[in-house]
Amino acid sequence: MDVLAWLRDSDPALRWQVERDLAGEPPRVWEATRARVATEGFGARLLALQDPDGQWAGGAFFPAGFQGGEAQPWTATTWTLNSLREWGLDASALRGTAAKLAENSRWEYEDLPYWDGEVDCCINAWTLANGVWLGADVSGIADWFVAHRLPDGGWNCEWVEGSTRSSVHSTLNTLKGLLAFETATGGTADTRAARLSGEEYLLERRLFRRLSTGEPIAPWVSEFSYPIRWYYDVLNAASYFRDANRPDPRLAEAMELIRAARRPDGTWLQTERHTGRVWFDVDVPPGEPSKWLTLLATRVLNWWDARE
Template sequence: MKIIDILLNSDPAVKRQAQIYLLGEQSPYTEDGWIGKFLSRYDSEHQTWGNGIYGPKWTSTFYTLRDLKSLEIDPHHAVYQHGLNTLLHNMWNPEQSVEDDVCVVAMLVSLLSYGQQPASIIEEMIHYLRSMQMPDGGWNCAAVHGPSRKSSIHTTLSVLEAYADYENHGYTHSLPVIKEQIQTGQAYLLRKKLMKRESTGELILPYIVDFHFPTRWKYDVLRSLSYFAAIRYPYDPALKEGLDVLKKKFTKGYLTRGSQYSGRVHFQMETNKIGAMNTLRGLMVLKHYDFDVYVEVLRKEIAI
């Protein structure tokens, strides 16, 4: 069986994204499969998931909305919108600094931009993110509460994703002033070849070459490559080592689901040896950066 057939017979959210991003077909939003399971766990009385706003990880409202966004729920779905309103009510008040974690604010921007929330609220958050860029070009959530003057790969990628979601979903007011920040943030990751310490050339963290879905707030090489591919970033030699890691993991014609971050979950999405979402995301990267390898993977017969 070919990997595209496996994806098309996977969860409806995976099937839909494979049709759109790999086959170039149109496909309507779905509420079936994993998306439906998440929706069924919504507490309509309190407008929350998991009896919490940001915690517990990973069943809280915040991280459930992250999961739904990654599965591309209809952004106008009433439950998604109610969840966003809950986050705004509990997590954002610029006058009182209810939420001042840079990484969390960035992820909020992504969720709100996807949900087409009012520009005025998102602009407040963008203004905050703009003010928190570090001298080395990235961002670090620890800069708010500690003395750190060095950026974090986790936070930097979250901010870059937020800026991309802001632009992709039609917000324009701050684009002229964040363009330079985007470029310096990208340069920060590229200097590290997406995964290595500039000082020693060693891996920044051992687990970042393992690919995870869901990604939670944490960085890994596939998440970084997915960001660059999604914005149609041209090939850069600094991407080579990350792409080599990805290609090596495709030896059997698919990616595994990878290790999971510890914490509560509503249910286990990926249960097979083939990680459908990781494979889909990896193929999207290969389609942009190495079409020949992409075609080779699609032609490979997979024993299941």
């Protein structure tokens, strides 16, 4: 199987990353493909679903009228912005969206203004990353993370319930948001220190082991799926360390877990599909070879193997 050819035969949102990160194409090639995200395939379909007020599905984190009683829907504004940003959409395609959301979108939690964030670490992390991407002033959210770091060095969305122990899910999502802020603005001494503290929290645990016993945190640390949403696994975490360009030796065991999941034909399988309403599917059902996961895993292993 020609894995590279198989990966190239995909939506522009995925193909441009294959061209840049796996095929080593020159910028003129992958930049042209990346520009197509706004006009073709997944990206264009999501752009066409935007409401006149700048939102999607009429809500910030949940669709308008959502009353619970079903799995988490993935159609509202934050989830849609996450996808578009991760797919490499140029922010110019959403010109005016930041201002519209400032005017029209409020969090379901206490009706707080969209770009001010709320109390959930993961929600605030995505808002921080989406804000710097779209040009909103989200520096207050970056400072919020400094103030809400827990004593063990990470973060936990359950801090509002009194938790004083960090969560790998919350910490990884926070790190992604802080890295996006730092990349766009340079960050501050405090936000940089907070991000490094969160990295140490994960590295001390080798990305997947309990600090207390050394045992794996749970079976899901090596169960990979796309879209990732808020879920933690070692591929998701290793991809962050690649983006941060920190090839720490403590990543070695996690990298071997990723390598062990590669099938003989060079692909990785979709483990599960997180339930909940979506606009449309962007990857294969569980048990089938996933182009998204194969891109992510191949990319991170190439980076790791070339670290010296």
